[in-house]
Amino acid sequence: MIRTAIRGVGLALPKRVVPNSELEERLETSDAWIRQRTGIAQRYVAGDDETTASLGEAAARAALDDAGIDIDAIDLIIVATSTPNNTFPATAVDIQCRLGMHHGAAFDIQAVCTGFIYALTTADTYVRAGLARRVLVIGAETYSRILDWNDRRTAVLFGDGAGAVVVEEAHGNGLTSDTGILAAHLRSDGRHKEKLYVDGGPSTTQTTGHLRMEGREVFKHAVGMITDVIEQSFATAGITGQQIDWFVPHQANRRIIEASAKKLGIPEEKVVITVDRHANTSSASIPLALAVAVQDGRIGKGDLVLLEAMGGGFTWGALLVRW
DSSP: OEEEEEEEEEEEOOSEEEEHHHHHTTSSOOHHHHHHHHOOOEEEEOOTTOOHHHHHHHHHHHHHHHHTOOGGGOOEEEEEOSSOSSSSSOHHHHHHHHTTOOSSEEEEEOOGGGHHHHHHHHHHHHHHTTSOSEEEEEEEEEGGGTOOTTOHHHHTTBOEEEEEEEEEEEEOOSSTTSSEEEEEEEEEOGGGGGGEEESOBTTTTSBOOOEEEOHHHHHHHHHHHHHHHHHHHHHHHTOOGGGOSEEEEOOSOHHHHHHHHHHHTOOGGGBOOOHHHHOBOGGGHHHHHHHHHHHTTSSOTTOEEEEEEEETTTEEEEEEEEO
């Protein structure tokens, strides 16, 4: 049977690092409070010459290099973002041009923090359907552009960055030992829209708007929703949490990550955490964490990796992949 295997990873971060101490100077907050509530120590913030497209391009080039694949071998580019360079065209088309790719197709997916899971699942569908052999999947964000920097409830939580993976067609026997994506489950529920949203848009205010969040409500729903789709993925693949080699969750809040891992029976030492250095980079957080864990040697060939995320909408999803 056809599987979709990850062949390369890459990341890109803005030049500027903003530690918690810098936010103490402009907001009624403290480094100790931010670390205790979120686990965040710093974040990266894009400069005037850095955009979602430029960060996505850099991450894509790194992933292509890691895979040893030229852009001419890519059939499709999917970009997960909720901070596009333009309302249209898609940021994926912008990145396609920057990479010198003049064939195939490119489009964006918008599922907020779950965007990368949605994009990777979409890439898997294209590959298994025979519509693409190799796909470049990118998560890229510049959330600093939609933050209200006077709102201490949200300004301390987010950062900018991009991560990318190259996936390609592989073949397996329909077993959990196969290399590639083994299971994926996506969900959404629009009843929760007002709990995490941006208060602007072309059709409503004709402005970009700012991110607004009911933090306690998001936290209350997060662990239950996340574990729900993960358990469905386990059932599809016929495995348990004890068989997971690495858990790479969306990097929103360390307390949510730890609570989810505990509920699933995944040991702390198997959890990849980068929220301390990157903060919440929305759809970029999972590919960023993946790239870090691959580059430092934690994730290796044959490992069973669990990815999960939850974002505004609400959207949420989980994906199992054999490295």
